[in-house]
Structures are given as structure tokens and as C-alpha cells.
Amino acid sequence: MADLKGTRSRDGCYNCRRRKRRCDKQKPICMSCRKNGGSCVFPSVTTSLKFVVSVAPTEHLIPFEESIPTSAFFHTSAEDVATLSLESDPGTPDSGSDGHGDCQDDTTTKLLVSPVKLPAQLTLSKPISSGGIHCNNPAELSLIQYYVEVIGASKVFSQTDQNLFLTSVMPRILNSQGPLQSTVLAMSAGEWRDKPVAHGRAGFELSAYYKSRALGELQRSLWENKCAEENLLTCVLLASLDISHGSRATWLRHLHGAFALLEKFSPTIDPEVTTFALKYFRFRYTLLQTTHPRIIPACYSLTDSAANEMHEMTHWFMDDLGAPSSNNAIDEHTGCSSVIADIIAQISTLALQSNANSISREKIQNVAHHLEHRLSVIGSTPPATDDVYLANSAESFRYAAHIYLLLACFDMPIKHASVIDLHHILMDYLTLIIVKDQKRRLFPMWPLFIAGCTCSCDEQRKAVIDLFTILEDQWPVSNVSAVWSVLRTIWQARDLSVACQPTTKRLDWQDIIHRFGWKLSLT
Template identity: 25%
Template sequence: MDALSDPGLVRTPSPVVSAAQPAPAQKSRGRQTSTGWSRSGCLTCKRRRKGCDKAKPSCNNCLKQGRKCEGYGSIWVEPLGPSAQVFKVEGPKRRRLSASSPSTSYYDPWLEPQRSPGSPTPPGWSVPTPPQDLNEDAEIEIVSPTLEMGDHRFDALAMTPRPHGNISHLSGHESHYLQYHMEEGSRLLANLESDGNPLRSILIPRALSSPLLMKAVCAVSALHLANRSHGLGAQTAAADFYGGTLRGIRTALVERSTDLLPDDAMLAVGLLCKYEIVRGSVTQWSVHLDALQRLLVSRGGFASMDRDAAGFLRGLFVYAHSMAQITSRKRITSADVSPVDDDIGISQLDIYIGYTEELLKTCGRISRLQFLKDDISALRLAVASINETLTNWSYASARCITPPGLTAANLTRLQVVAECFRDAAFIHLHSILERIITQQDDFHDVASINNSNNTTPSHLLNQLGTLISTPKTTAVHRCLSRVESLHLDHHCEYSALTFPLFIAGCESTTAVQREVVTQSLNKLQDNFGIGNVRRAQDLLASLWKRRDEGSPDGTSNHVHWLDVLEELGWELILA
């Protein structure tokens, strides 16, 4: 493992006692000796990281110390459900609530405005209120599984750095998750690894001088570690840092009610959205993305920010916003414009977008075709224009600066991923057209308006299909063949393949194709630990089951994946 660039972020060396130094005096109360810690001990001893004699039904160590032995169940916990709210807010203890006051509610940090006395809230803004039952300074016990990462084994507890120099102000937990972010998380949470990875080069220096941004970084880092290790301690730490970030943003909004929110707070809001994507949320990521959008609009776009911070945040926003338009109908508007001024001039090759920016925005255009369902002529023109864009697209047309430290292999992987995105865009185009035509209740009226009285839905779909240079079956086969030829290992460029695999899976018609999709998504989940990959798998499993069951009349049931999403009530994001 490479040494950290910050001299303060080093592992604590084993203490060395000189021969000339006297041996430390023994404490009057000797340390209890017991068998070594093991995973087969009782839950109480595991959490305390103490040896357990494994006596049944309760271990003797717990009985001797007057502790309640929790038995021998599993110390691991299941991840939160995809639509679960992170926090549940209850009224303060020992407070009687009126009949009109709800005793329990779910927490949405941006929807309910909270105003501090004498501090006006900016127009159109809502201030997040953190949960009352989170203790920001609470001590968290961290489970220490050993992870397999690359060519080395990785002990989650062996990495806590010694506070030194400019990081001596950090808590032990902050140091712990900061170093995990430096060594592993920052590499696996980007779609491009380089020497100047902004998840390190931009976020870490700023976080060291910004407690708010530090909490946001640690929240994402702890959650990512929890995804990879399923450790209860890391999950608890992630929720605690998440709550601290929300409190910090609330304070910043109140204190700067008439001023621009500082760049570090803007970055923290962006990381809250990333947190929910890593968690695999299907609701709360949109809350934070909306907040980020309103913040950016209120200050006039990215041009008002420091260039480095703006460049990082722009890539995150464009990627998430574009992906959201594909799977969330609430995010689609008829306007073919960005909700935020994202022009920052020629920038470096982005760690999220890579070569795919034009393709991502084209997928947004495809999603907006539904607004042309009542005008077949305009629909034909739009389909022809989109097909021309996809046919003529080339990664070489991307206007960006290649950051230092990238190898030819990095760029080749980015190019392959971008080609998969073009295949996915063709699949998406066919899929959306099928939904528009086959679900048009008043199709005959529309056909009459367009002077096509004798045109059936299937005939019109075939006509539109002839405007697309790549048939759907060809695009699916080509996309899956590309993916199948790749080694989906720890090269983080491949972590962007979730969307191409998902959309190809939605249109896969054979067991072989479905198997390629399933195995590839499993590899992405195992290697990169992003929660929304699980959500994509969950949706595909539900979709395939519905199609295999068929319709009640015994015919095939080609239910559309967007219909399944709507039935589940999910706002899936595949960034």
C-alpha cells in the first residue's frame, strides 16, 4: 500500500522500550487474562473485544463481571432498506404531546423550515434540523473484520493514524475514517483514479480545516467501509457523522442567511447526496440533490465558487442529475436546459463523468421524448436528431484536460466504459419509444391528428425504429459482450457500468443475457461497495419475475421497468 502524502497520517508504531529505561510499574490491579478474542464468542465479548470462554447459555466472563451475556447470535446487521429514512425523530423524553402533535415522524432535513430567533431564513430555503437523539461526541465501538482488498489484506482497526501536526485536532474516529478514505475509499468511490484524485487532493486539505466538511467526508467513508465489511460500528459511525453534517449545514444556513454559503458547506451538501447513493437509498438522495441545486442557483452557478471546488462539485452534480432524469419521472422537465449554470470553461477529465457527458445529457433528451407523445411529427424529428448525435459521438470530441498521472490503460478503460454508455443510450431510446407508443391510451386520436388513420401502434413503432441506426437487440448484445470481455476488478473506471448493465438487463430476453448482467453487477457490488448496485439488482429481479409470470390470459407480459419503479415508489439513481 502506498504511503500517505501527509506526514501526519501514519500508522502508530509499536512502542519500543529502551534497555536503559526502567520497566513500567505494574498496576495493583492486573489485567484480566482470558482466551483470545474470536468470532465465535458471545456478542457481549465481541463488542468489548474481550476473550470469551464460550460457556452456554451464558459465558462465565460476563457472569463474573455482572454483565448481561447477549448470547451467541450474529454480530453483523443487515443494511438499511433502500427506502428507509436514516433517522426517526421523536419528541423529547418526558414531554407530553398535545393531541394534535404527532408522536413520531420521519426526518426530511430540507422540507420543514426552522428559524432561529432573530435569524431570517433566505427566501425559498428550508433549514435542516438534525435528530435530537444523536450524540455527536458519542463513543462508537468499531468492529474490526479483515477485508480482502486487492493483493493485500486490510485490517479495519490497524489503520488508525497517530494524531500529529495539523491533524492533532481530529478525534480518533475522524482519523480512522479519514485514513480509510485516503487509502481505499477515495479510489473506489470515483470512476477514475489519478494522482490528483479530487476526493483526496481537494476534499482532504479542505476537510482538515473545516469540521463540517470533515464530518461529511467521514460519513461517506464510514458508510463505504460498512458496505464492504458489514460492520455494525462503521454503520453507527456513518449515521453519527451524517447527523453531525446536517447540524453543521443548519448552522451555516442560519448564520449566513443573507450571505453565500461557504464552499466547504456546498461540498458537504454534495457529499450528503453521495452518502445516500453509497447507501443505496431510493428517496433521500433526491432531497439532497434538490438542496444542492437550489444552493447553486441562489449563488449564480459554479462560477461563484473556487475553481477547484466548482470543478469537483460540477462533475458530481451533472452526473447525478443526468442519471436521475433516466429513472425518476419527477426529475424530467420539458426544458432541454440545465437547471444550474454549469459552464466553468475547459476542465480536467472528470472523475465521475469521464468521456460520457454528452451521452449522459443525450439520455436526458431521450427521457424527455414523452412530452412529444401527442405530436408524432415532432417525435420523429427528435428521434432522428438523437440518433444522429449517438451515431456521430466520439470520446475524442470531449473538450477536457487530461490530468497528470493517468496511464494509457486508464484512458482505454474510460473509452470502453463510454462505448458501453452509447450502447445503453441506444437501448434507452428504443425502450422509451416502446413505452410511449404502446401505452398511448388515445393513440387513434393522435394518429388521426397526424393524418395517420391507418397506422397501428406496432406499425408506428417500426417506423420510428427505422430512424435508429442500431437495433435494440444489437445494442444489448454489443453492450453485454463488451462487459463480459472485461475483468471487473478493482479498476474503478468500471464502477460506472451500473447504468449500462441495468438498462441492458431491462431489455434482456434470454437466460444467458440475464446471467451476464447478474454476475457483472455482483462483481461491481463486491469490488466497489456502492449500495445503489443492490437496488439495480432488486429492481431487475422484480422485473424479470413479472415478465416470466406472464399476463393472466397466458400471453407474455412485457411490463416496462419504469412501471415497476412507479409501483415500488422508488426514485432510483444509478450514479
């Protein structure tokens, strides 16, 4: 049999995943676990826990759905994980009497499982403890639990067991203290704002402390090979933290840091983590490019370093992710398919080429018509998801991309009938997505931004204002306020300047954003 060492298992047992070894997937016990004597537990294909963290060959941690004062995680055995991973009939007796051993604690609670059918009350055979979690105090356990239940779960459009903000991050912070754990603590503390968290310090103060600690730890471990994977994930979360705190332009520094790590340590980093980081930054940079001016006015000329940065970023992403994707599956991390993301990037590139006169106008039109046809074909295919929210989000991205294409490549003003018709449909989808009391999750910010930028009357502006009002109420800590402030500035510039009337200036928002130096992350 082929040597099982050297290649990490993607769908094997938990032990092989933890040791980053290939699993032969023989059931009930794989060859590796038979040889090493470990407990062999496989994730259920259709009914798996959202994530299970292995802290030892026979010990696992599962997050609670509800906050527990003494601990944030349930420390359990491999056998209990196997039991929880199986479908249970509602009439099944409590697992405390199923032969797994005497119950050491009477605590019962709901576990964070999906979509396992479990009894309403479960008595498990292990006590609640914080074993395996290296935290300095109970407050930090609560902050980690908040990340699991709220922040990590809301970083995607649709919650699945593929949520990499949980499955990639949690296993790496539970067993060691480092920049990634400090960043998670900073993210949670930042959302608690004025609430006292520990030692009388409010959340925003504690968030600044943890962020400073994370940056220091990251700097000290930056060039250590063994820390590269954790450091790369830290760059992703630090960028997310800066974006959520007003879309600070410093998120681009973390992008640079991530690529520096990939250039030096890529062979030693888990490919799943690499792909996660690349997709995270590429999507945000793709949307940022839609705000770059096509023609830089002489008085606001782009510096050589900034121009080099734009060129370098585009070069990095194309080298690392290759040719445009043909995968039309909707990504729960972005809210649209990779095809739509590639089309948006191509529109920006095409607009730049058009203004630079690097290709003929005829070729520009041919490529633009081809992109328009691709958008239509995508719309004629039913979305490959049963999640209505995710499907509506994908459609909002498609209609926003179509509007962007008409303005950037077909030179249509925002009062053109075709743009107004698409704007109306786009707003219909956005009003289905952004509603009061919506469960907290990602929402399509870029389509909402495009809708705001292409308002041609007060009625359209009023509809956009209503959506931002809902978002600001439901997302008090995010980049909603920053994007809303940018849109108000764009509207005011149009109202006050005759030269920036919407009927004559199609992409005036790009010049305004560049003039003020904003580096928006429209996610």
C-alpha cells in the first residue's frame, strides 16, 4: 500500500486531519489509527457537526450554542463525537445511558450541530471544562465563544460546514496563544463596545489592547516557518477587523503581508488556507478596483508607488488564481459565483484599457458584448443552491455587474432606460435581502453601493436610504457607516457641481472616491 505520510487528508478521519496525514478512509478504523492505536472518528457526510476541534488523539472540543458561565466549549471523547455525528430519532434515550460510561455531570444543553437530529435534552458522558484552550481568564473564553457563535458565523452568506472563518481558525487558536488568538479576541471585544469585559475595561479599549498584542506577536513570528499558516490567517482576520471598524485603509497592509508570507512560505502552508486567503483578498481587491478612476485628473495624479501597487496586485492575483473561472457555484463567503467575480474584474480591466487606448474601440465593444452575454446565460440557469438568501444575493451581484458593465464599457448615463430598468430589478432583490430582524450574516454591500451610485432621482435615493437605515441598526460595528458616508458625499458632489451631473458623468464616483483617498472594502 502507498505510504500514507506527507499529504494532508481532506475527508479522512479526525486523527489523520490533525496529524496532517493521508487517510485511507477504511471504516470503522483506518489503517493509520489501527497502527497508532488512536480513536478513529469520521465526519458524517450528510450530518456533520459544524466543526469539531481535535486537541488530542482521543479528545475533542465542541462549541456550545448557548453561553455557559464556566466554559465556552464542551470537552468530550472521540466516542461521544461519533455518537453526536449520527442521526438520532427524537425518541432516542439520552446518550448518558447508551453505554459510553457513567455521566460525570448532569449539565444538559443544545450543541451547535447541523443538521443532526438530536433529542431535546442530551446528557453527555464528559464534564464541561476548558481543557485544551489556552486562555488567560474566563473573559477570554467568553470572547472566543462570541467569535464562534456570532462573528465567525456571520462572516458568510450561508452557514455551512465549509465556513473557513470557523474550520480554519478555531483548530489553530484552541491549543496555542499567538497572533491569531489575539486577533479573534480583538474582533469580539470590539463588538462589545462600551460593555465592561474584564478588569473594568470596556470592549473597545480591550479590543485595542488585543489588536496591539496581535501585531506584536505577528511581527515577532513573521519569518518563522512553523508560524506561517497561523500568520497568514492572522492577516485575513486583521484585515476583516480593520474593515469592520470603518473600512480602514490599513486593510491593504494586511493584504501585502499575506502575499509576502505566501511568497516565502507557500510550500509549507495548507493549500486550503492559501486558497482561503487568496480568495478573501482577491474578491475585496476586485471590488476596490471598481472605485479606481479610469482617468486620473492632472491635479490628482496617481503616484508612481500607487500605480506600481495597482499593477502588482493585479499581477499577483492573476498569477496565483490563474485564468477566469468557469465555476458558477455560489460561494457562501462572497455571495456570488467566481464567474461573476471574474466578470467584474474583467469589466474594470476593459474600462482601463479603453481609456488608455491600448486596444481598439471595436474590440472593447466585442468583449463587452461577450461579457453581457455571459451575464445573461448565468441568469437563465437556476442557482445551484436551496438557500433563498444566497440565491437572491447572487442575483443582486449579477444585476449590479450588468449596470457596471453598461456604464463602464457602453458609456451609458445613469438616466438611460436600460440602466433604470436594471436598477429597479436590483433594488427589488436588495429589498428581499436587507429586511428588519434578518438573521445576522453577510449581505451584498457592493450591489448596494452600485445601486446608490446609480440613483438618478430622489425616489431611488429614498429606497437606498431605507436599506442603509436597516443595516446601520442591525450592524452597529461594520463598514456600513463608512460606505454610507461615501455615498452621501457622492450625492452631495452631484447636487453641488454642475460638472458632475449624473446625466453627463457616468462613473463620477470613482473620481470622488480617489479625491478623498478612500480605500473601500465593499464587502
